[in-house]
Amino acid sequence: MPKNTAKDTTNTKVPASITAHDALGRGNEKTKRVTPDVKLTPEEMIAVRTEPSAATALDGKFRKEVMVAVPKGVEHPGWDDPTFEHMHVANGLAVLQEALGLGLHAKASAVFEGEIPCGQKGSALLRYAVEVVPAVLDTEPGETVTPRSELLDMDGNSTFAGDDGSIRETH
Numbered sequence: 001m002p003k004n005t006a007k008d009t010t011n012t013k014v015p016a017s018i019t020a021h022d023a024l025g026r027g028n029e030k031t032k033r034v035t036p037d038v039k040l041t042p043e044e045m046i047a048v049r050t051e052p053s054a055a056t057a058l059d060g061k062f063r064k065e066v067m068v069a070v071p072k073g074v075e076h077p078g079w080d081d082p083t084f085e086h087m088h089v090a091n092g093l094a095v096l097q098e099a100l101g102l103g104l105h106a107k108a109s110a111v112f113e114g115e116i117p118c119g120q121k122g123s124a125l126l127r128y129a130v131e132v133v134p135a136v137l138d139t140e141p142g143e144t145v146t147p148r149s150e151l152l153d154m155d156g157n158s159t160f161a162g163d164d165g166s167i168r169e170t171h
Contacts, residue, residue: 041058042060042133042134042137043058043059043060044058045134045137046058046060046061046062046104046132046134049062049099049102049103049104050062050063050064051063051064051065060131060132060133061129061130061131061132062095062098062099062102062104062106062129062130062132063113063127063128063129064091064094064095064098064099064110064127064128064129065116065125065126065127065128066091066094066095066125066126066127066128067118067120067123067124067125067126068087068091068123068124068125068126069122069123069124070122070123070124077124079112079114079115079124079126080112088112088128089154091110091112091126091128092109092110092111092112092128092130092150093110093147093150093151095110095128095129095130096109096110096130096145096146096147096150097147099130099132100144100146100147103134103135103136104132104133104134104135105132105133105134105135105138105141105144106130106131106132106144106145106146107130107131107132107133107143107144107145108130108131108145109130109145109150110128110129110130111128111129111130112126112127112128113127113128113129114126114127115127130145
């Protein structure tokens, strides 16, 4: 019977100071998954779940970049303008949903951080961030801000989930 020559990576130790994205490749080079013995800080756990292009700092925030169309005839839109408020709300809800789906509990509403140069004519890349806690470390899961809780808190002219879970339009 041939001798197994595969390298055992189960005992690979990663220093605590290593960035989360560096740690991703340390456990299993084929799957890019962190092995169970790799101990990440909560901030690194969040960064691992943030797409690499948006992971700017180990600061406890989940970040998401959203590509949007630039309004026709506008060369440099002021994305902080109130005209774009509904777009920011919708994008913020998408950020909350994605964070939740990645095992991160939001502790505040998602906020617009700014535009990122994308080099695509007629498009803009907008970055949003939300303070999160990894679900496995959350000591107050009942305080998680969810897309549903955000929608239920909205007033005025918006689409939101009714008490029965259905989506309805209000005026």
